[in-house]
Amino acid sequence: MDIQLKRGLLEICVLAAIKYEESYGYKIIKDVKPYISISESTLYPILKRLEEAGCLNVRSAEHNGRLRKYYCITDVGRQRLGQFADEWQEIMSIYNYVIREGD
Amino acid sequence: MNKEQFKQEIRTRLSDYSDEDINKALEFYDEAIDDRMEDGMSEDEAVAAIGTPEEVARQIQMDTPITTLVKNKVKGKGELKTWQVVLIILTAPIWFGLGIALLSIIFSIVVTILSLVFAFMVTMAALIASGIGVFFVSLIALIAGGGLHAVVSAGAALVILGLGILSIIPVMAFARGSIKVIKGFLSWIKSLFVK
Numbered sequence: 001m002d003i004q005l006k007r008g009l010l011e012i013c014v015l016a017a018i019k020y021e022e023s024y025g026y027k028i029i030k031d032v033k034p035y036i037s038i039s040e041s042t043l044y045p046i047l048k049r050l051e052e053a054g055c056l057n058v059r060s061a062e063h064n065g066r067l068r069k070y071y072c073i074t075d076v077g078r079q080r081l082g083q084f085a086d087e088w089q090e091i092m093s094i095y096n097y098v099i100r101e102g103d
Numbered sequence: 104m105n106k107e108q109f110k111q112e113i114r115t116r117l118s119d120y121s122d123e124d125i126n127k128a129l130e131f132y133d134e135a136i137d138d139r140m141e142d143g144m145s146e147d148e149a150v151a152a153i154g155t156p157e158e159v160a161r162q163i164q165m166d167t168p169i170t171t172l173v174k175n176k177v178k179g180k181g182e183l184k185t186w187q188v189v190l191i192i193l194t195a196p197i198w199f200g201l202g203i204a205l206l207s208i209i210f211s212i213v214v215t216i217l218s219l220v221f222a223f224m225v226t227m228a229a230l231i232a233s234g235i236g237v238f239f240v241s242l243i244a245l246i247a248g249g250g251l252h253a254v255v256s257a258g259a260a261l262v263i264l265g266l267g268i269l270s271i272i273p274v275m276a277f278a279r280g281s282i283k284v285i286k287g288f289l290s291w292i293k294s295l296f297v298k
Binding site for chain 2: 025027041042064068
């Protein structure tokens with residue numbers, strides 16, 4: 001897949017993974033993996049970018065005697081997901097045009 | 104590789120970054136490895152599943168704007184000592200000149216390539232335009248009654264036009280190639296700042 005496209009889709013998938021409840025790094029990877037290939041080394045810059053863009057908040061909480069970071073979606077993040085859904089309609093109509101059959 | 108070796112390796116590779124950036128990244132990978140071990144992996148397996156330290160460092164660097172990379176490189180670790188500041192100011196005429204020279208070299212290479220492309224395109228356009236022009240000359244000669252003159256001009260017009268049209272393919276290929284070369288050149292310059 002095209003690198004820029006994948007980058008954008010990864011951000012959307014990560015936001016989708018925390019859409020209903022906050023989550024942590026390893027769980028996000030496990031949730032997203034069935035849909036798009038992702039590893040910790042790609043996830044880290046994405047989380048950082050999303051945090052800088054205000055799409056998610058981070059909080060640390062204790063887990064088994066160590067700290068774990070939990071990521072929680074913000075309104076900006078939700079807007080981003082909505083925007084993606086809108087754009088996808090457009091992309092689908094382009095897709096249909098691309099694969100159309102001749103008469 | 105165990106967790107400590109892994110983290111040490113990342114620390115070395117990111118040595119141009121601030122302590123804060125490094126620690127933030129290491130905390131994240133620390134947690135990731137612990138989570139995988141809690142899931143039943145051994146320490147070595149968990150580290151291997153994360154990816155190599157090279158990959159980790161590369162992803163972080165790719166996400167850093169080139170201006171920050173350069174700044175990190177120039178600034179290095181920690182505060183500058185007084186004698187370093189003095190030295191930097193005293194040697195300003197040297198490194199400032201060198202910096203400008205370096206930028207001009209990069210700029211002139213790009214401009215040279217682009218002007219070559221432009222020159223080829225102008226030549227191509229001139230051939231096609233003069234081919235059409237000579238063709239009209241032959242028409243005028245025909246009307247004026249100079250039969251031989253008209254035939255010679257028409258022949259010349261065809262040759263010139265043919266050359267112009269033939270040159271379209273190589274010139275376009277050259278233009279595309281040049282743009283690729285420029286892109287490659289610029290990303291190579293960026294790579295000089297990414298270890």
